[in-house]
Amino acid sequence: MGPYHAIMVHFPVSLWMVASGIIVYRALSDGELARALDRVLVPLLVIGVATGIVAYVLGQLVWPPSTLQKTPLGRNHMLGATWTLSYWAAVLFLRWRAGERVWQGRLRRLVMVILGALGAGLLAITGTLGGHLHGAPAYLSEILRMLGWDVYTTFYVPTWVLAVLAIVIVAMPLLAKRASRGPPASTRAEAGQ
Amino acid sequence: MRRRSAATAGITGLFTAALLLSLGTHSTGVVRNDPGRNLWIPDELTMPLELRVAYNDQQIFFHYRWPAKRPHVYTDVLRYSGGRWQRQLQTPIGSDTEGLYEDRLAMMLDAGSVPEFQRYGGYITVGANMRDFTGSGADAAHRRKYLPATRKDPNDWYSIKDQATLDAQRRAGYFLDMWQWRANLSNPLERADDQNVAWYRLYDSGETLFFSNWDLDGQQPRWMFDPASGGSPALRLEDVTGGRATGDVPRVLREGEAVPFDPALEWREGDVLPGQVLRESPESRAEIRVQGMGRWAEGYWDVTLVRALDTGHPLEDKVLRDQGVYSVAFSVHRDARTSRWHYVSLPLQVGLGRPAADLVATRFEGAAPDWPGVEPHEVTLFYPGQVSWPHLTSARHAGSKYIAKGVPVKYRHKESQLARYGVEMEFDAAIRRQWWLSLVAGVALIVSFVWSISLLFRQPGE
Numbered sequence: 001m002g003p004y005h006a007i008m009v010h011f012p013v014s015l016w017m018v019a020s021g022i023i024v025y026r027a028l029s030d031g032e033l034a035r036a037l038d039r040v041l042v043p044l045l046v047i048g049v050a051t052g053i054v055a056y057v058l059g060q061l062v063w064p065p066s067t068l069q070k071t072p073l074g075r076n077h078m079l080g081a082t083w084t085l086s087y088w089a090a091v092l093f094l095r096w097r098a099g100e101r102v103w104q105g106r107l108r109r110l111v112m113v114i115l116g117a118l119g120a121g122l123l124a125i126t127g128t129l130g131g132h133l134h135g136a137p138a139y140l141s142e143i144l145r146m147l148g149w150d151v152y153t154t155f156y157v158p159t160w161v162l163a164v165l166a167i168v169i170v171a172m173p174l175l176a177k178r179a180s181r182g183p184p185a186s187t188r189a190e191a192g193q
Numbered sequence: 194m195r196r197r198s199a200a201t202a203g204i205t206g207l208f209t210a211a212l213l214l215s216l217g218t219h220s221t222g223v224v225r226n227d228p229g230r231n232l233w234i235p236d237e238l239t240m241p242l243e244l245r246v247a248y249n250d251q252q253i254f255f256h257y258r259w260p261a262k263r264p265h266v267y268t269d270v271l272r273y274s275g276g277r278w279q280r281q282l283q284t285p286i287g288s289d290t291e292g293l294y295e296d297r298l299a300m301m302l303d304a305g306s307v308p309e310f311q312r313y314g315g316y317i318t319v320g321a322n323m324r325d326f327t328g329s330g331a332d333a334a335h336r337r338k339y340l341p342a343t344r345k346d347p348n349d350w351y352s353i354k355d356q357a358t359l360d361a362q363r364r365a366g367y368f369l370d371m372w373q374w375r376a377n378l379s380n381p382l383e384r385a386d387d388q389n390v391a392w393y394r395l396y397d398s399g400e401t402l403f404f405s406n407w408d409l410d411g412q413q414p415r416w417m418f419d420p421a422s423g424g425s426p427a428l429r430l431e432d433v434t435g436g437r438a439t440g441d442v443p444r445v446l447r448e449g450e451a452v453p454f455d456p457a458l459e460w461r462e463g464d465v466l467p468g469q470v471l472r473e474s475p476e477s478r479a480e481i482r483v484q485g486m487g488r489w490a491e492g493y494w495d496v497t498l499v500r501a502l503d504t505g506h507p508l509e510d511k512v513l514r515d516q517g518v519y520s521v522a523f524s525v526h527r528d529a530r531t532s533r534w535h536y537v538s539l540p541l542q543v544g545l546g547r548p549a550a551d552l553v554a555t556r557f558e559g560a561a562p563d564w565p566g567v568e569p570h571e572v573t574l575f576y577p578g579q580v581s582w583p584h585l586t587s588a589r590h591a592g593s594k595y596i597a598k599g600v601p602v603k604y605r606h607k608e609s610q611l612a613r614y615g616v617e618m619e620f621d622a623a624i625r626r627q628w629w630l631s632l633v634a635g636v637a638l639i640v641s642f643v644w645s646i647s648l649l650f651r652q653p654g655e
Contacts, residue, residue: 063591071591082636083639090639098647101651107201150613154624155219157219161214173645176644179200
């Protein structure tokens with residue numbers, strides 16, 4: 001399945017990379033082109049996630065699970081792919097659910113820029129790891145090493161960090177629900193536009 | 194609205210902090226030493242070895258230089274403690290806490306009869322469930338190196354082929370020459386131990402370079418230093434553990450110089466005698482000479498090994514010729530470690546005057562090479578962990594299909610990568626569990642963050 005996975009990943013990679021660019025561009029611009037690009041964002045993300053799921057499944061079939069999950073590189077690639085797919089599915093949900101309100105106000109735009117940049121970064125890392133597995137390592141892994149992560153070491157966090165993450169995972173929606181029950185106000189006023 | 198903005202900023206901050214915390218602490222909390230399971234990871238996973246090779250019409254010279262914080266020149270000592278002589282029976286897991294394991298350098302060498310060695314080096318000699326592997330059991334002490342084709346089932350240490358087949362393999366050259374320099378047990382003789390690997394790690398013919406000083410029946414040493422020679426009849430423990438006794442050259446018992454042990458002497462707590470007595474051997478096992486004795490100075494060992502190109506023992510030593518290309522792989526034991534706690538190299542090719550190799554040996558005339566004129570070659574050695582040939586050739590190894598095709602290890606892996614893989618193999622189950630938990634936690638974090646943001650981005654009242 002290796003060659004088919006390699007073919008298939010072109011679709012989500014290209015679509016999500018374009019989506020990242022659109023998100024950042026739209027966050028920085030209210031121009032006609034930015035608005036026009038934003039209108040195709042949800043379709044792009046839908047196709048990206050759909051093709052991403054197919055690529056992910058094909059990737060799981062390249063090696064038996066016991067082989068893929070035995071090597072640090074295999075584990076890291078699977079981790080990156082799972083997070084990337086989840087991430088972009090979540091971004092799709094946000095853009096679909098919140099609509100154009102995601103561009104209202106500087107803070108929301110900043111959040112979207114962070115989301116777009118992070119998504120592009122995740123995608124680049126996952127693709128790099130795939131290249132390593134395929135026998136074509138890229139220089140990006142050297143940058144990651146300089147940042148403190150050697151891609152030949154399995155990425156996992158210690159148990160106490162898992163506990164902290166669990167608290168954060170629960171705290172974020174609680175905080176959001178509590179804040180969203182607050183009194184309405186003009187988003188335009190918030191944006192200062 | 195200010196409340197929503199504050200919440201958005203706060204949640205984004207929490208998410209970012211969680212990411213940074215994960216990045217800052219990743220890959221920690223699992224790998225830790227556990228001597229009870231034979232787990233001990235060195236602080237440094239790689240080390241350099243500088244190599245120079247030269248040859249003349251008769252001999253080949255290998256000059257090695259490697260860093261070592263201090264020399265460890267004693268091993269296997271007998272000590273007087275609690276009113277009786279005692280022998281250390283167990284080898285240490287990792288570094289010996291008293292520093293009582295000798296530094297060693299070994300080189301395996303082949304002339305092309307073991308083609309897998311050229312591609313995968315010493316990995317091919319590591320079978321399943323080897324000595325000192327986790328879970329190998331108390332009966333694993335004899336499970337040492339072997340070549341895969343000496344077994345009916347390469348995964349089964351005990352499925353040794355019949356003697357006639359093993360003999361035929363040896364005549365066909367299916368063995369690896371192995372040179373082993375020992376700071377304690379061979380260097381004082383200005384020799385390296387000459388061994389070979391075939392169905393087992395075997396010694397070349399001839400008398401051993403050392404023999405036991407332990408009298409099993411009497412539970413005491415057999416030999417001691419001669420008090421008449423002006424010195425003490427024994428060493429002191431604090432001297433051998435502190436390395437102060439003789440620096441990089443140990444005080445050793447030699448056959449012909451040592452005198453029979455005298456139990457009537459007034460032995461003191463902390464007296465120490467070497468556990469082995471050294472002797473000269475004129476036969477195949479002593480073919481490798483140390484030029485000028487290996488010396489340690491300013492944090493480095495410098496050792497030069499010399500051997501005849503053709504020793505006249507073709508069933509034990511590989512015959513080397515001008516214009517030949519040969520495969521070699523190295524290992525270094527330092528910091529008072531033994532067994533599998535060593536650093537190893539990937540295989541490299543040495544050409545005797547032939548450029549189609551990783552390293553071209555310099556040809557010279559005369560008795561000894563002019564070392565400053567010989568180009569050095571830096572080799573990276575790495576801690577190999579617990580990676581066996583049966584694992585590498587099994588479906589569990591993603592690269593097994595490349596091994597089946599004969600793709601050399603260096604085409605796919607670097608030394609630092611192999612070191613990390615080796616460590617992770619030792620903690621595979623624990624790392625995989627933690628990795629799964631981290632994967633799920635990451636997905637939950639993403640979902641939680643984006644869902645939270647979407648709640649805040651809704652129109653009030655939605």
